[in-house]
Structure formats: C-alpha cells, structure tokens
Amino acid sequence: MKDIKYILEPALEDKKSLDELIYNDLECDIDFKDILVKKPWGSEYLLYENEYCAIWILNIKYMQNTSMHCHVKKQTSLVCLDGEIMCGTLEKTNLLQPLEGLFFEKKIFHQTQAINEKGAFVLEIETPVNKFDLARINDTYGRQGKEYENKKCYEDVENLSLSFPNNTVKKIGNTKIEIVKINAIEELEKYGLNSIVSILDKDEKMGKILRLKDLKEIKEGSIVLVLSQE
Template sequence: MIHWIQQSEKDKKALTLFSPGELQQLDDTFDYRNVLIKKPWGFEYLIFQNKDAAVWALHMKKGAKTSFHCHPNKKTSLTVLAGEVSSKTYSSKHQLKAGEGLIFGKGVFHTTEALNPDWAVIMEVETPTCKTDLFRIDDEYGRQGKRYEGHEFHAVRDDSVCHFHNEKERYRCTKKIGECEVVVVTAGSWPELKEQLNSFEPTVIALLQGRLLGKDRTGIMATGDSMLWQHLAREDGLANDETLELMAIKKTVA
C-alpha cells in the first residue's frame, strides 16, 4: 500500500513558527554522489539523481527516529526496502514494511522510526532535489531549528554502497538493497515501459522523470510519485508527456 498525505492546517500553523529568514531556501550546489551523510539515527547516501528528482537510501538503527520535520517546497516519497518502520504526521500514523510506502505533499511535518531488531532501509525520492529545503521542529538529538548536515558530517562513500551514478551502466544493472531488487528504467512510451516492467515484475515503481497520463489526458503519475505496479499493470492506452525515467523496486524476501 502507498499512502498519500497532504498538508494539514496543523502543518501550516507549525510553519508560522519559523521566520521568513529561516524559511528562505538556501542554494544547494554540492555534489552528494561520493559522500555518505552521518546521522544520529544511522546514515544516508544518494543513489540516483537527474534534473527533477533525487533518490536517497536511509539506513536506520533499531529504535532510532528522524526529526519531526518538513520540506515546504518539496514532495517526498518513502518506500521501505528492509525492515519495518512507523511514520507519523500531525494527522496520521502508519506502520510500514518492505514494499510499502508513503508520499508526503509539500509542507507535511513527519517523523519515521525504525522498529525491527536489525537495520531498516528506506528509499526516499525528493522532488525537487534541494537538500536545504528542511525545517526541523522537534528532534530527540537536539537538531531542532537546524538545517541539513554540513561537511563535518560527511564521510567518503566506499565502493560497497549501491548506486546508479554511472550513466553508461544505469539502465543495465540490478542492485540489491535490503530486502529488494532495484532497477532504473527509461522508456519513450507506455507500451515500451510496460513491456520492460512486466519482465521485471516490480512491487513498487517511483517516477523520476515525466508524467503518465490517462486516456482523457488527466495525470495518473507525476515526477516524484510512487505506486504499486499491480495497480498500473492492467492499464492500457496510457500516454506520457516526455521520456519516462523511473525506479522499479521488487521485494524479494517474503
């Protein structure tokens, strides 16, 4: 199941606690491809980025949780790749396992906690890609009011970390992350995309470029959205407005 959560009145009220200066989005031109970001709850690293979306892998220790934070200018999609997590907003609480996820609209405050005995792994798709679009209102580790981690929290990413940064090999490889296999797919049309995905049989897909349109030209998926493949696989006659690029996730552990 993929749950959509939109900004509530409580979210809007919480954002008024920040001054206009605090809410100003800072420039973020840093290249995160070769670093690992150390967090009090574990670590995260970039596995894919294009002009529209960035995909991160979050590795969380048991019982650890992210800050209660939001991204005022960014849509965020979470898909669990390993373990089990609990995610809370002002208006909802969801318990998720591998192959399940959430989509947070712009400005939704949320926190995620790892529940399983071992590490939990989460895939996070951010649209647009700016990491400084982050506002923490509460945090168990004293980071409330602070922006994204600076260079002092960077470590060199080693070769064992899975990623899709090599553009020559990006569409030719399958990566194992947590309890899932992950591929990046590109296609010029819905029939071409459907043929590729039916051979892979994904659990979830996350759209990283373009839009999928219904027969009446209304939007079905936009960049940054995720959806269970079984809900789309039966569709015929869909269209797209540009070349599609997406990440497909297949749960391999029952």
C-alpha cells in the same frame, strides 16, 4: 501488502507549526554522489539524481528516528526497503513493512523510526532536487530549527550512488532497486504487479510512487525507478 497512502494536504497543525518556524530558504550546491552523510540516527546517501528528482537511502538504527520535519518546496515519496518502520505525521502514525510506502505533498511534517531490532533501510524520492529544503520542528538529538548536516558529517565512499546507464541496480535486503529506461509499458511485465514504480522524468506523476498494477501508460523513453522483491 498495503496500498500506498498519499497524504496530499497539509493539516492545520502542519500550517501552524510551519508558521512558527524560521525557515531558511537555501539552495544546495553540493554534489552528494558517493558521499555518506552521518546522522545521529544512522546515515544516508544519494542513490540517484537527475535534474528532476533525487533518490536517497536512509539506514536508521533500531528505535532511532529522524526529526519531525517537512520540506517547504519538495514532495516526498518514502518506501520501506528492509526492516520495519513507523512513519508519523502530526496527525497519524503509519506502520510500514518492506515494499510499503507513503507519499507526502510539500509542507507536511513527517518522522520515521526503525522498530526492527536490525534497524531499517528506507528509500526516499525528493522532487525537485534541493537537499537544503528542510524545516525541523522536533528532534530527539537537538536539531530542531537547524539546517541540514554540514561537511563535518560527510564521508567519501566509493560506489554508493548509481549512475545511469552503466550502474543501475542495487539490492538491499530482499528488495531490488533498478533504474531502467522504458519505451513501452509491456517492458515492465517481468516485474510483479505489487512492485513499486516511480517515473523520474518530467511527467505529471514525476517522483510519485505507485504500484506497477496502477501504472496504465508511460511515455516512450521514460526513466523509471522499479522496486521489486524476488
């Protein structure tokens, strides 16, 4: 299983591409809870949101791909949950299998393609919360330069989103997704060391993914995303 890769600095090509775009600095006021957003490559939905982070689940069809896009004000953590994906930047392409992930600093362009015949499920953590922070430069479906999908693409679906503390577990493929409150790091010992965790509270590591084996300390009462395989 690969280590998580952290891409922390925009490349010159990222900066050049962003400079050539007209970026609309929009604020999102839509509550996406239990809404399925239909995409030309599949669909996505909000799994969990608090005032600091938003977690989204993407279902990408075989050989379909997201746009090559970046977020001007948001950091992005990305984890393959099921299937297999190619996630590329303007410089390099990364192959990800379940429970492998990437972290992108803001203003870094990236694109994800499902290469498994059954498609792929991908989890993304966006920090801070603003679904309309989006800049597209290339798109298979003609959406380059366009804003996020409008309400014509929204479908109400019950029980899509998790709601802490009452509904906090979902399983996709062999990957278990949990939102837990942790008072001591020892409470995470029941998970495998290669599990992926992310602190969802205000913290210097907020929204960033890391292997459980690399988490050395945690604040009492922290809300944590845990991705594990049974």
